[in-house]
Amino acid sequence: MSxxxxxxxxxxxxxxQKGSKKGCGCKGKLTK
Incomplete structure (x- = not known):
């Protein structure tokens, strides 16, 4: 778990960091 x-x-x-470029860190999470 840790x-x-x-x-x-x-x-x-x-x-x-990736989202900053796209302008949405949330989107980067969903993509992964």
């Missing part, structure tokens, strides 16, 4: 949480946080960080 691993999943850490991975989620990393993904969120990546999504936020």
């Amino acid at each position: 691993d999943k949480n850490e991975k989620s946080e990393n993904n969120v960080k990546s999504d936020k």
Whole structure:
């Protein structure tokens, strides 16, 4: 469970960076 949480946080960080370019971090999460 701890691993999943850490991975989620990393993904969120990546999504936020990618989303920033697109202008929607939420969309990046849905795409993944």
